[in-house]
Amino acid sequence: MVKERRDVRKSKNAIKNAFIQLIINQDIRKITVNDILTLADVSRGTFYAHFLDIYDVQEQVENDLMDRCMQVIGENSIDDVIDDPYPPILKCIQFLMEHAETIRSLSQGNQNGAFITKYKVILKESLFKSSHSITNEVTLSVIDACIVGAVVEGGLEKIIRDIPLNAEETAQIISRFISRGVKGMIE
The missing domain is CATH 1.10.357 (Tetracycline Repressor; domain 2)
Incomplete structure (x- = not known):
């Protein structure tokens, strides 16, 4: 089994943690990908390399x-x-x-x-x-x-x-x- 690269794991975790912080403070339907990108400090390409959309992050x-x-x-x-x-x-x-x-x-x-x-x-x-x-x-x-x-x-x-x-x-x-x-x- 190939182990996930550290930078990939780190960016995925940053996105998930940003999502968690956002859903605690607001309705998921009002969260945008840009909100997550800003908080996680990652690029749009990084987001879409790991997730399909916000609901994929939620899952x-x-x-x-x-x-x-x-x-x-x-x-x-x-x-x-x-x-x-x-x-x-x-x-x-x-x-x-x-x-x-x-x-x-x-x-x-x-x-x-x-x-x-x-x-x-x-x-x-x-x-x-x-x-x-x-x-x-x-x-x-x-x-x-x-x-x-x-x-x-x-x-x-x-x-x-x-x-x-x-x-x-x-x-x-x-x-x-x-x-x-x-x-x-x-x-």
Whole structure:
């Protein structure tokens, strides 16, 4: 695999970071390529060498954010989450809180929008790919729904609505929900 050149990576990151700064302060529909170019201090050619348009930048920023979140979640197997959901859920909530402004801006305040749907799909795929000892697909789907639902409802949607939350307290509530739901299903 060929590694991306440092200057290419640096210009792409500058464009993405400029985009994030802009969406935090204004509606994405009002952002122009020139706004991004000025803030990122790159040329028009550099922009179009890496991105098709502003929505392509948005998609790549979303994917980068979700990839990093999945790395946080993927550090644990589903078995670990079932046994003790608090540590991985706490890490996930802390990550979401750390990127709250970007998440709110990307979702444009819409809890039912494409960002949430995309997040749920990627979270589900990540959990399915993680190591686990569950062989029954139905059980795995129910456990996944329980975990994904808890994280999205308990954390992500509150962040999007800008509802203040405490990471530890939120992780405890979500962990209890997961434990009760999964244990009730298994028993």
